[in-house]
Amino acid sequence: MPLSFCGNDDGVNAYSVGKGVLNNGCFVDALNLVPHVFLLFITFPILFIGWGSQSSKVQIHHNTWLHFPGHNLRWILTFLLLFVHVCEFAEGIVSNEMMVTDHLHLYMPAFMGFVAATTSVVYYHNIETSNFPKLLLVLFIYWVLAFITKSIKLWKYAEFKVGPQHLRFCITALLVLLYGLLMAVEINVIRVRKYVFFASPQKVKPPEDLQDLGVRFLQPFVNLLSKATYWWMNPLIIGAHRRPIELKKIGKLPIAMRALTNYLRLKDAYEDQRTAEDPNRAPSIWRSMYRAFGRPILLSSTFRYLADLLGFAGPLCISGIVKYLKEDDGNVTSDKNTVGVCMSGSRL
Template sequence: MSLAFCGNENNSVAYNVDGGVLNNGCFLDALNVVPHVFLLFITFPILFIGWASQSSKVHIHHSTWLHFQGHNLRWLLTFVLLFILVCEFAEGIVSDGFSQSLHLHLYMPAALAFIAGITSIIYYHNIETSNFPKLLLALLIYWVLAFIMKTIKFAKYTEHGIGPRQLRYCITGLLMLLYGLLLAVEVNVILGRRYMCYADPTEVKPPEDLQDLGVRFLQPFVNLLSKATYWWMNTFITDAHRRPIDLKVIGKLPIAMRALTNYIKLRKAFEDQKLSKETLISVL
């Protein structure tokens, strides 16, 4: 079986664009590859060089940082996006099985989109760690391009009578929605951090706990994936297997989790309740 992006049966009629480029399914899939190639081309040098994680603005001793607006939502949407992209890749493989030659356009864009999705969340994590939001401009452009390409593809499916009864139509609609939501999250970061289109960007300092070398409990500060899997504790668990641990190794709790902090909160709540009760009794 020969290899071709658009297939080579019927004398390569798949490459015919007399009806317009956007009306040719293969060329439309090729256009959908552009955003993912753009993201990989832009972000890989930054990730490999390590500029995002070694910014001169980083003055913390831990490999964690503050969270941008919509942090948890971005991670959840990315997980869903990766799952839908796996479904799109599987659908393309199954559809290709009914063709005489290989049609790479049926599943290659999904494979590249999956790689780009993983790259986007790794890139975002590095930008968040370095607290250098201006580098998120690459992600903003990527979400815009991906959303536009999926919208065009969804519209063309509708125009040619491909409806909800076909899996590729539903998958394309879901991807269009997810890219749109991720774009909205990115715009929300711009509005919150004001790192572009504003004369006075918002400067956000890291939590005080991250400045303290004695604080080892980082659960409140790590990303959503690390919170769910306790990945940040790997080093601590490895050390515990090698030698007995003591209080110095365990370190201090963050300020918000210390006994004094909780005592102050509890006492304030108690005093408020006591005052409200005395006020109620005096009124009666």
């Protein structure tokens, strides 16, 4: 079966725009390819030329140290965007199976969108590494174009009575929302860093810890993906497989994580509870700990509870599988009995 972007169905002129250009669904899907192709065309040369390069202004021994505003939110939104693109691709494949001929426009924009989203986060990581925020303008243009093209597609769906009861409408609406949020994140970076459209851009210096060659604990400074997977520890783990770890290879902790820093923080929270009206009042150690370390404690506790609850997922899944197999075996046994009775009857 020959491949065609708009299909080769008999008696159907898929390339006709007689009823309006935007009323042709194939053309709208082709329009949605434009932002993805634009991003890949612009970013690939930059990535190949500057892959692994460091900023010439700052000499540090780590390759990740700078986080732009909205760093974690951008990574979370990108992960969600990748997931929605996978759903869009699967929906396009299923829809294509119902067609007489192959319609590439049903799933190719989703595939290109997945590739472009992956490229965008790799490109963003390299920009953070090199501390050259002006290159973020490419991502800003991409989010704007993607938001506009997906909005046109959503508008046409609504115009042709394709509503929330259809999966493709819901996927497109989610994509519009995600592209809009990523565009807002990019605008916020421009507002805070002032790297363009402003006379005095904000200058950022690397953290003091990363200028100390003895600091090897990089958890606070790496990107969200590396934080979640502890990817930054790979050199230490690989080295531990080859030879015993030495103390100098472990290095020092960052200043914010040392015992003295935490003691001073707790002491300040403790002393802040003393008032001039009641100087003899005994401060609460629990309130002091909450003020000093409340956010990390609540976050770690939440993840701990979620991990414990998810620990029940495995046994529940196994229980469901065993129950399904028992029911299936029962059906097979009853079917065999039925067949046996029928065969006995035929012999009679």
